[in-house]
Amino acid sequence: MARQPGLSVRLKLTLSYVGLLMVAGTLLLATVWVFLLRYVPDGPGFGNGPFNPTRSDLLDAFTPRAAQALGFLLVFSVVGGWIVAGRMLSPLRKITDATRRAAAGSLSHRIEMEGRDDELRELADAFDAMLARLEAQVAEQQRFAANASHELRTPLAVTQTLLDVARTDPDHDSRELVERLHAVNARAIELTEALLLLSRTDQRSFTREHVDLSLLAEEATETLLALAEKRGVVLETSGEAAPTLGSPTLLLQMTTNLVHNAIVHNLPADGAVWVRTGTRSGRAWLTVESSGERLTPQLVATLVEPFQRGTQRVHSDHAGVGLGLAIVRSIVQAHDGTLTLAPRDEGGLSVTVRLPDQPA
Known part of the structure; x- marks a missing residue:
């Protein structure tokens, strides 16, 4: 101006x-x-x-x-x-x-003003905190963009390879080519939709409504029951009503991601997933625990990062695109909640979501 x-x-x-x-x-x-x-x-x-x-x-x-x-x-x-x-x-x-x-x-420099506390010192400290937060967000966005580019390039490169092989080999089975192209395209669509969902939750462009996490947990478990039976995982849902305010669609996506993640990354056989809900101290909570391999706290701390799939996850079926827990974290933050991940002593993972039961 x-x-x-x-x-x-x-x-x-x-x-x-x-x-x-x-x-x-x-x-x-x-x-x-x-x-x-x-x-x-x-x-x-x-x-x-x-x-x-x-x-x-x-x-x-x-x-x-x-x-x-x-x-x-x-x-x-x-x-x-x-x-x-x-x-x-x-x-x-x-x-x-x-x-x-x-x-x-x-964004790497800081004022670091010396002297006693006064209004100008508070302003300088607030500016330093803002710079640190911006630097962390920019670094995270750069890592996310690099990882997203790599993940999107993979299905495109596979598609290009399949097409080149089909063009040089006229006798190649076209049905097999179509099926493989369909699988690669479906993965690319899944990744793109996940990226769009992340962008939507980061912008908080949704309307808050009354939601019960216990009902969402039942809906998510019913939807994924067939997948759990196929993989030999027992689903158990319990708890009381957990009312909160938020987007029903996003919170259902959050719950589905947690249950799906617990089913897929479980024991090869005789696995179990426990889904519980309730309220405590004015906050609604949802906990999803799963059996599985023993995880270290260092590995658990990285699972919410985009495209982090943990050990033995890349080559498994239903491995996803590595954005499940990243989307969960983004949805929880958009609803002014907290997300806690902790390894279970018996093996596996425990994930707890806490949301306010009234508008923040």
């Missing part, structure tokens, strides 16, 4: 200091003047010494001295005000320089 040039803040503060001191000095001298007019007798003179001044003599002597005092006060206030304003505004110059560097794309 184009603006007309104006006075600097330092000059404005200096003029404010000058104006305040000049008004105070003028009022003080005016008080002395009124005192002389009111309390000094207007006679031939007063006092016991050889010099008996009249009121007129005092006023004549006071006037030039008052003018000199005002002149000295003016010079002193201009110089002192300029110095004091500069010292007061020096932290703002550091913040301005940091803002310009951030606008130019540099």
